[in-house]
Amino acid sequence: MVNDFLLELGMEEIPAKFSPGAMTQLEEQARKRFNELRLTFTEINIFATPRRLALLVTGLEEKQKDLSIEVKGPALKAAYDASGVPTKAAQGFARGQGVIVEDLFVQEVNGVPYVFARKSEIGVETRTLLPQLAIGLINALHFPKPMRWGTLDFRFARPIRWIVALYGTELVSFEFVGLESGRISRGHRTLVTGGVLIGEPSDYREALRQAYVIADPKARKANILTQIKVLAEKVGGEVPEDEELLDEVIHLVEYPTALLGEVAAEYMHLPEAVITTPMREHQRYFPVRTKAGELLPYFITVRNGNDFALDTVKAGNEKVLKARLEDAAFYYREDQKVLLAELVSKLGKIVYHEKLGTVEQRVNRLRGLSQFMAEELGFEVSKQEVIDRTAFLAKADLVTLMVSDFPELQGIMGADYAKASGENPEVCQGILEHYQPRFTGDGLPASDSGRVVSITDKLDAIVGAFSIGIQPTGSQDPYALRRQAQGIIAILLDSGWDLSLTQLLRKSYSLLEEQGVELLPIADIEPLLLDFFQQRVRFVLLEKGLRYDTVDAALASGSDDVNRAVKRAQLLSVKREEEAFILYAQTYTRCFNLTKKESALTLDSSILVDETEIALAKGIVERRERFDQSIAQGDYEEAYDLAWELVPQIEALFLAVMIMVEDETLKRARLALLSQCVEILGCLGDLSVLA
Template identity: 45%
Template sequence: MAKDFILEIGTEEIPARFMPSAISQLKEIAAKWVNENRLACDNVAAYGTPRRLTVYITGLAEEQEDFVDMVKGPSKKAAFDSSGNPTKAAQGFAKSQGVDVSNLIVQETPNGEYVFAEKRQTGQKTAGTLPGFCLDLINGLSFPKPMRWGYQEMRFARPIRWLLALFGNTVIPFEIEGLESGRVTYGHRFLSQGPIEIEQAPDYLDKLRDAYVIADQAERREKVWNQVVKVAKCEGGEVLPDDELLDEVTHLLEYPTALCGTFNRDYLRLPKEVLITPMREHQRYFPVVDSEGLLINKFITLRNGTDSFLDTVKKGNEKVLRARLADAEFFYEEDLKTPLSANVTKLSKIIFQESLGTVFEKVERIGELSRYLASEMGLDEENLLKDIEQGAYLCKADLVTNMVYEFPELQGIMGREYAISNGERESVAQAIFEHYLPRFSGDILPNTTAGSIISMGDKIDTIVGCFAVGIQPTGSQDPYALRRQALGICHIAIEGKLNFSLDSLIEKAYLCYGDNIKAQLSAGETLLEVREFFKQRLKNIFADKGFTYDVIDAVLSVGYDRLPDTLLRAEALTNLRSQEIFGKLLTAYTRVSNLAKNACTDDIVPELFVEDVEKDLYSEFVKARDEMKIYLEEKQYRQFLQRFALLQQHIDNFFEGVMVMVDDEKIKNNRLALLKNIAGLTDAVADLTKIVA
């Protein structure tokens, strides 16, 4: 019969940020163990609260399935002599597999007849394998910062205080660092008194619920959100969706109860980010807004417990927030006393990176790179250029403000607020905020040209500088978020259709450092490595957009210096691929390119053409080349490729009418040169040899 199995690791409070990964690991390790041990089960689940990590396997078989393995040995000819008697090869193979030679089986394989040894392994009782599984699972979990406790050598997220392991109603015995498993668990730290004995595994979740613990994090998350929404509605407001905060709060408590608090309405005169950040980042409160999305003087928080004495809890939370908001108000008002521009020179005392100088030096490079990009893109509107110049100069000035020092996540946001307060144009203030975008995967992109240019200048400066001094992402290590910054540049350029040379920008960024750094790579080496780094980011972006791997390879293989242009080429190739003419395009290109590899010259001599079909192909090539050049200049890549496909019939006629590899070297080389030139027509758009038919 099948039984439920449960393993609970009881601990001191585990940080919320550890929990998603730990729960995922639990389920993955348990599912893998079930599969590898040939154990049938109904479901593998993993649960977690701050004080416990749990694996729950429903309907786990009491016994492993038998295992039959057919081990291949020597061929039949080598295993038996002409009389059918086993040879030394057969005897040695049988002995090595622990079977009698008479039990060897002859089977037909694609390579002929071979002998096999049938090895049958009887399934073990599940209960006998579970202790080892429990130990392996606990020791197999990894955490960002594991710790030791007492005199133990073991490392875990937090000290382990109890172990519960049941298979049905039977305790699975094992021991870790002197702690023995049993059938006892513990409920809510304050609302449940003493140990709770679990008679059988199916009782576990209900017993914990009775002890004020909702072990299932999905159930707990839903309960948190429903309560938050309900309380906000009762208070005449609403809470905007915030999955990150919701997940964190879910993993901070075991039995949620929502409540609403208030703060002084006078604080609403402050920028909303000044209020939201202390609430969200420091106190894990949900800000409340009205029907128009405007912040009101209320917040929703979660209590880890019941609704008893909620007024006392409410007053405590309001008191803490009142102090936080008072600090924020003080920082904000103090910062307003100093013009944002006066902070720029203070950046010379802040190190950007020990090998790359100060933040002030970075600001100077951002300004130079922003001006360069504006020039490259042909921007000449006077006010826009002023916005770029002033935005680049002020973009990091808020880093030395009191508010950003206390709340680093407000960088850029406070720069925008202070710029407006100082009388800067709103377009400059917006550029200061936008130059940090995108800050994370899925974040918004800059909405203004000035913000886009300054953002790309900032990011390329960091990327090129880090590569030049040997700081490059390796595996999961990317301390300066270079991957994210390269993705940011790609997204900004592609979505904004910003036309500039990526290679030239990389070279310019390297030159901006001058002799101020001790570079480990030369300008050329840096260009090659950074270009390849961007290529990998583009592959990811294009794959996310749904392009097939061969289209991506075909387009990137011929260059990606102009990022929006690269996307247009991928779209054109993909669109054409679904049309009947694409087959003609690929056929024409394949026939030509196969022979074109033998060409020793690019020069075509029309006078050397002998047959009408080759004269005709040359004439059509010239027409196609001239028309395709126009399509290329106008970035009409689909028409460009379609025009090439029209050469297919003329190419077929050519191959039917002439022999390319003739004895006459001049005629042969001339024909090969023609084919090479035809094959080269598509090189500006895609390498069609990469396309899988």
């Protein structure tokens, strides 16, 4: 026999961003605990609204499965003495398993006899297990910012106000945080008074729907999308896909009703981002566009309730948006009364970080680092001037009225105001792009000015933080340094620029030093910074699907030049799948193992005596110039091919001579020869770490 099980936690409204994680946790914990308790079921469904989190398990067996398992104990020779008397090991094992020594039996494992105990346990009724299971599930849930209430020490997303727990038609009775579980839920906060009786779990969704609550987020999503589409089509428009906003709105409402509002015509002249940012970020409105993507003077918002007095709600939302846009229009007019360049001096009044100076000082560092990068990349003077101008103006919009009220518009307004000030179009584009990528999946800068200033902006933040002792930990990264490092790597890979991270880091540090900032010694933080970036490169390569040992082998040669490190790893990933690579790797490993403990090896070919080692030394000399040139140009394919040509000669050497001879001079000459072989064969990385 089976029944359905329902557990609902009713709460004060929880933040929308908490719900998806809580749903995932509840499902994972439920599956884990039902499995541990040997309780089989048909399906698990998780529901969430702003006021509830619920678990609905269908087809839950009425009784645990009986348990019968065989547990391996000590080896037979340790379990009994020579006369067959059980030892303390056997007695302790039997006692620990809850059986008597006489019930132990012997079985062989890989030819070795061991004693075993057979444990049997009769399954108990599910209803007796559910109270503690429910309490365990609640305790297992964790939230980013939990809170306490009343005199309780217990923490949760928000105060729990009711608990529903049913197994079939039977109440699962337990007490938690001063509440008794029951069968009374609650409907929509403003549309329903009194409780909602849940007769049995299968009634749950319909009972709540009658009380103006759509419990299933998937159903709310489909409902919202349908309403949005209908309303947008009424004005000849559409709402582009915006999963982030949609997911938030889904978890803000229990009973969604969408409505169409209008944007006053006098504000449509404003830059598009100035209109849509208050809509989306502040009011959670969906902007409406034409099929071609042009912004229309309409928005769609989703009300948590029915269609009662919808015109009044529409007018209220339009009034709120109009007030925000009126502020924006005023800011836009006022900001344009001065040229963007005139605002840069005001950045000296904004503290970037108490230990790292003002934003104006930071701009000066960005200019210095951008100039260094532009020169390293060999850009012509005119391009360098564009990049310098971009860095100079990049942060100027931080002191504008618009960005002060709408910080989400930084960079966007800088580009707009730069254009209005008559700046070079690439400068405007660079200002817009230098914050990119802002998040995973965001677009990358397309212009050289945007790329350079974006890298320098992020690098200054990272080096500055490390230099004053701020580093990400396993769970903490308040300055988003990992994301910024990931952005630098993404831009370098997208641009294909060969740049030395070490040189960039040192230049960034020296610019801080020149400003008199009190810093930790460069010798202390440089290894930390390089390892920090290498871990980000490793993450990128693993995300590309490369094996962990391939990545580790390639990065053992360093990741100072990100593009070359990735090239090595990708080529090694291909080569290791070739059958011939086995011999190549074995040859490398043999050379590596013989030389890994040696240092200061210098080859004197005149000491070599056997024709195989003389030939190998000659082969290295003949290929050395081409090999070094290939490495310098990042042509690892050619370097690998040249290294391959030496493998037969190395194998011939191993067959012909002994490396570790008694003659110390000859031994070191041969080890020096093998050391050169390791260097050349390791052109793609340290192959000894390959699994």
